[in-house]
Amino acid sequence: MRPIIETEVVVIGGGVTGVGVLRDLTLRGIKAVLVEQRDFVHGTSSRNHGLLHSGARYAVRDEEAAIESYRENLILKKTVPGSVEATGGVFAKVPEDEDDYVAKWVKACAKVGIPTKEIPVAEAIKQEPYLNKRVQAVYHVPDGAVDPFTLAIDVAADAITRGAKVLTYSEVVAINKQGSTVSSVTVSNRYTGEKTDIHTKLVINAAGPWGSHVATLAEVPLKLINNKGLLTVMNHRINKQVINRLRMPGDADIFVPAHNVTIFGTTGRNVESPEDFSLDREELEQMLKEGEALVPGVTEMRMIRAFTGSRPLYQDTDDSDSSGRNVTRGLALLDHSTRDGLEGFITITGGKLTTFRYMAEKTVDLVCEKFGVNVACTTHEEQVAHRDAKQFFKETDIAPAAKTKLFHWAGKNAKEIETSLNNETEDKIVVCECEQITWAEIKAAMPEGRFNLTDIRRRTRLGMGPCQGTFCNQRVAALAVEKGIATQEEADWALKDAVTNRVKGMGVVATGETSKQLQMMETIYKVSLGLNEEGKSNV
Amino acid sequence: MHELSFHETTFEKCLKCNACTVNCPISNVSFDFGGPKHLGPELKRMMDHQEVIDDARIELCTLCGTCDASCPENVHVSTLTSYAKAIHAEENGTKFRDLILSNAELVGKLASTFAPITNMTMKVKPVRKAMQKVLGIHADRQFPTYEFSNFKRRYNKKHATTEKKVAYFTGCYATYNAPDVADSFIKVMEYNGIDVAIPEQKCCGVPMFANGQMKQGLKNAQFNTNSLLEYTRQGYDIVMTCTSCTSAFKKEYASYLKTEEAEELAQHIYDADEYLRILHEEGVLNTNFATINAKVGYYAPCHMKGQGIGNPAMDILELIPGFEIQDMAASCCGQCGTFGFKEEKYPYSLELGKGLATVVEELDADYTVTECGMCKNQLDQLTNKQVKHPMQILKTAYEKVPVTS
Numbered sequence: 017m018r019p020i021i022e023t024e025v026v027v028i029g030g031g032v033t034g035v036g037v038l039r040d041l042t043l044r045g046i047k048a049v050l051v052e053q054r055d056f057v058h059g060t061s062s063r064n065h066g067l068l069h070s071g072a073r074y075a076v077r078d079e080e081a082a083i084e085s086y087r088e089n090l091i092l093k094k095t096v097p098g099s100v101e102a103t104g105g106v107f108a109k110v111p112e113d114e115d116d117y118v119a120k121w122v123k124a125c126a127k128v129g130i131p132t133k134e135i136p137v138a139e140a141i142k143q144e145p146y147l148n149k150r151v152q153a154v155y156h157v158p159d160g161a162v163d164p165f166t167l168a169i170d171v172a173a174d175a176i177t178r179g180a181k182v183l184t185y186s187e188v189v190a191i192n193k194q195g196s197t198v199s200s201v202t203v204s205n206r207y208t209g210e211k212t213d214i215h216t217k218l219v220i221n222a223a224g225p226w227g228s229h230v231a232t233l234a235e236v237p238l239k240l241i242n243n244k245g246l247l248t249v250m251n252h253r254i255n256k257q258v259i260n261r262l263r264m265p266g267d268a269d270i271f272v273p274a275h276n277v278t279i280f281g282t283t284g285r286n287v288e289s290p291e292d293f294s295l296d297r298e299e300l301e302q303m304l305k306e307g308e309a310l311v312p313g314v315t316e317m318r319m320i321r322a323f324t325g326s327r328p329l330y331q332d333t334d335d336s337d338s339s340g341r342n343v344t345r346g347l348a349l350l351d352h353s354t355r356d357g358l359e360g361f362i363t364i365t366g367g368k369l370t371t372f373r374y375m376a377e378k379t380v381d382l383v384c385e386k387f388g389v390n391v392a393c394t395t396h397e398e399q400v401a402h403r404d405a406k407q408f409f410k411e412t413d414i415a416p417a418a419k420t421k422l423f424h425w426a427g428k429n430a431k432e433i434e435t436s437l438n439n440e441t442e443d444k445i446v447v448c449e450c451e452q453i454t455w456a457e458i459k460a461a462m463p464e465g466r467f468n469l470t471d472i473r474r475r476t477r478l479g480m481g482p483c484q485g486t487f488c489n490q491r492v493a494a495l496a497v498e499k500g501i502a503t504q505e506e507a508d509w510a511l512k513d514a515v516t517n518r519v520k521g522m523g524v525v526a527t528g529e530t531s532k533q534l535q536m537m538e539t540i541y542k543v544s545l546g547l548n549e550e551g552k553s554n555v
Numbered sequence: 556m557h558e559l560s561f562h563e564t565t566f567e568k569c570l571k572c573n574a575c576t577v578n579c580p581i582s583n584v585s586f587d588f589g590g591p592k593h594l595g596p597e598l599k600r601m602m603d604h605q606e607v608i609d610d611a612r613i614e615l616c617t618l619c620g621t622c623d624a625s626c627p628e629n630v631h632v633s634t635l636t637s638y639a640k641a642i643h644a645e646e647n648g649t650k651f652r653d654l655i656l657s658n659a660e661l662v663g664k665l666a667s668t669f670a671p672i673t674n675m676t677m678k679v680k681p682v683r684k685a686m687q688k689v690l691g692i693h694a695d696r697q698f699p700t701y702e703f704s705n706f707k708r709r710y711n712k713k714h715a716t717t718e719k720k721v722a723y724f725t726g727c728y729a730t731y732n733a734p735d736v737a738d739s740f741i742k743v744m745e746y747n748g749i750d751v752a753i754p755e756q757k758c759c760g761v762p763m764f765a766n767g768q769m770k771q772g773l774k775n776a777q778f779n780t781n782s783l784l785e786y787t788r789q790g791y792d793i794v795m796t797c798t799s800c801t802s803a804f805k806k807e808y809a810s811y812l813k814t815e816e817a818e819e820l821a822q823h824i825y826d827a828d829e830y831l832r833i834l835h836e837e838g839v840l841n842t843n844f845a846t847i848n849a850k851v852g853y854y855a856p857c858h859m860k861g862q863g864i865g866n867p868a869m870d871i872l873e874l875i876p877g878f879e880i881q882d883m884a885a886s887c888c889g890q891c892g893t894f895g896f897k898e899e900k901y902p903y904s905l906e907l908g909k910g911l912a913t914v915v916e917e918l919d920a921d922y923t924v925t926e927c928g929m930c931k932n933q934l935d936q937l938t939n940k941q942v943k944h945p946m947q948i949l950k951t952a953y954e955k956v957p958v959t960s
């Protein structure tokens with residue numbers, strides 16, 4: 017007999033949309049289980065700029081997306097303050113850009129209520145020294161930077177404390193029906209292969225680019241355009257605020273600061289498979305060349321790695337647009353009972369990171385309507401626990417850089433981290449030097465389940481710096497074995513998995529310093545530690 | 556905006572390999588220091604376009620520059636740590652003691668004016684105890700002596716008349732503490748038919764950079780750059796007998812000021828021994844040395860090693876007949892300029908100096924040779940061998956040559 021879980025709603029997909037829906041359901045008193053095929057934000061939710069849109073980018077072409085973005089921008093700054101850095105942003109016009117667009121854009125922003133303020137070019141360059149000195153007009157907008165990792169982790173954690181359940185590394189293998197009504201989903205544990213049945217009244221497909229696949233399991237048609245974008249991580253933070261190009265949205269026109277780095281992108285190419293995370297050097301080079309307009313010299317700057325993710329764009333009509341730029345960034349909420357005659361199945365797709373909360377609100381409004389529940393949404397006011405921890409670590413003797421990170425990061429783990437830092441000498445070890453992460457922090461953030469360095473990375477930024485885990489991944493693996501958190505085999509597997517991942521992202525940007533960094537990493541792991549293809553090592 | 560969000564991009568090249576930390580003299584004797592990698596490139600990366608981070612451990616950095624020399628990627632590690640010092644000074648204030656110590660020139664002027672009193676007072680125990688208490692200068696640390704007849708009072712020629720012309724940047728130590736070194740240098744040049752001029756100059760700034768007094772240090776750097784360029788543009792070569800001064804002009808000025816002038820000047824800077832070696836390579840060095848039968852140990856100062864010029868002092872001294880000189884190949888002496896005077900740094904200073912002291916004892920040479928006045932100060936305290944500057948030996952070697960008619 018398989019294990020059985022009873023619930024009211026199953027949410028498929030642990031991206032920001034899924035966790036947003038899970039939290040909203042829980043806040044409105046509806047029992048829910050979220051299933052995710054890997055870890056939180058494994059897909060599109062972590063494979064993006066991390067831009068908290070002010071809406072200005074869409075003002076000219078997509079009024080609705082612009083209005084939604086600005087409204088959600090203000091809400092998220094208030095409700096998930098621990099994951100948002102209100103950096104502000106600039107839109108800069110370079111000589112190559114159309115002159116007429118500026119006035120059109122200013123007017124469009126005013127129309128939808130997005131505040132813009134022109135700043136003198138000299139002042140803009142003082143604020144952002146890497147900005148092209150030839151810019152002709154610069155406007156300030158209320159853009160921000162959002163950390164999609166902490167955002168999803170915190171929103172999910174909030175739902176869990178309110179009674180929701182989450183199953184990670186659980187892939188949906190069947191959506192079962194009774195007649196034309198969904199009755200349960202079967203998930204398979206990715207590590208053990210063990211299957212679980214979840215009995216439910218309703219299934220919400222929030223699987224992003226995997227949405228079509230999930231719909232297929234429910235035997236309903238769903239056409240999504242998976243529009244793959246390439247992004248690259250600069251070796252350090254080159255800007256204080258978001259830098260956008262003041263023109264019709266196109267490729268390679270946004271630089272977003274993200275803690276110690278800047279993320280630059282992006283491109284758009286339609287792909288078939290949601291698993292297509294392939295990286296193309298030529299595409300990168302084109303993107304960098306285009307990026308020179310905003311940040312001259314970007315081609316020569318050191319990059320840490322590159323990555324891709326797919327925007328799941330929903331389009332009712334069939335005329336396909338290969339760039340994907342003309343498809344609305346608005347959300348698509350599909351009730352499959354009215355659309356396809358299948359009861360108990362809803363798809364929420366499209367939309368944006370910035371509007372994830374609103375997507376969840378609309379979805380759960382529909383669920384409530386179906387369930388006859390009359391509870392209003394509160395996620396626009398109810399705050400997720402802040403990450404700020406400045407009142408802690410006063411007496412803690414660790415590197416000021418590590419402390420600075422904890423001040424902005426520790427959040428609800430602050431007390432636990434503080435206690436372990438103050439009492440255990442070993443916990444003070446800065447295991448990841450690039451991002452200043454102590455063992456105490458890793459211990460506190462260690463996810464349940466199999467030891468996985470990539471999951472730790474999502475929760476702590478372990479290995480996200482220039483060395484890409486050359487030193488810290490082996491340290492953490494060794495400590496985990498020493499402390500009985502992982503077996504030798506599990507640690508070997510985790511190392512192999514993490515290194516393979518990092519090598520892929522580094523390879524495509526590996527010119528100059530990064531190629532040396534990559535060589536050093538491979539030498540340390542493959543030669544010194546003897547980590548071979550099978551994942552065995554001499555650690 | 557914090558004025559110390561300085562523009563320096565070499566940190567981008569850091570591969571995190573730890574070569575700098577492995578070679579750092581302080582990191583080798585203590586875990587209290589965060590290491591050059593962290594306090595240099597790593598910290599800078601975390602501060603750019605973000606909040607300034609003040610790490611008090613930067614006080615333990617001596618700015619010896621060993622990190623720069625060990626970096627395979629040419630990251631300007633010590634430039635970054637010197638800015639970390641400046642940030643610390645700005646955020647945390649500067650101790651009165653550190654202001655005094657960083658102003659070697661003013662101290663030199665005053666101390667040499669009252670030289671007999673200064674020298675005697677600095678040996679009086681109760682005075683030193685009081686100094687430790689009030690100023691935080693360790694009572695057991697020996698001070699270099701000051702000379703009333705400082706070099707400025709002895710020699711003040713502003714122009715050279717020979718074909719090859721040298722402008723001598725004397726530096727504080729040779730001016731106020733060891734004018735004999737400066738005299739010897741002038742003599743050595745004389746024996747080679749080169750006239751020496753003394754340009755207008757201020758302290759090179761090294762003790763200021765080391766104490767986080769970046770603004771004052773840069774002012775001095777600018778003054779010296781302007782003053783010395785007037786000479787180089789008339790065909791003078793700039794020569795120095797203090798390897799810390801030389802290192803500042805060659806490396807720090809260019810790296811901190813980031814001006815074309817500083818780059819231009821750096822092309823004309825020579826350590827005295829390096830300069831003599833060039834003369835020798837050109838076949839114009841006067842090699843008419845008297846025999847000196849001595850077995851000596853040579854100690855290379857960190858700021859000499861950091862210049863990447865090999866070992867010119869030994870190359871030149873080996874030309875003296877009978878002179879047997881051996882490189883002691885010891886790590887940092889531990890005096891590190893003003894560092895070793897400070898009460899709380901004194902234990903580190905002694906720990907650092909142990910290696911060198913042991914080598915001196917084991918070698919048991921006739922005396923020790925080094926260019927650096929501060930290394931000499933530590934050697935004077937930790938060993939019982941006399942310490943000489945290469946110029947003093949060369950002068951003797953020239954002078955002892957019998958006069959033939």
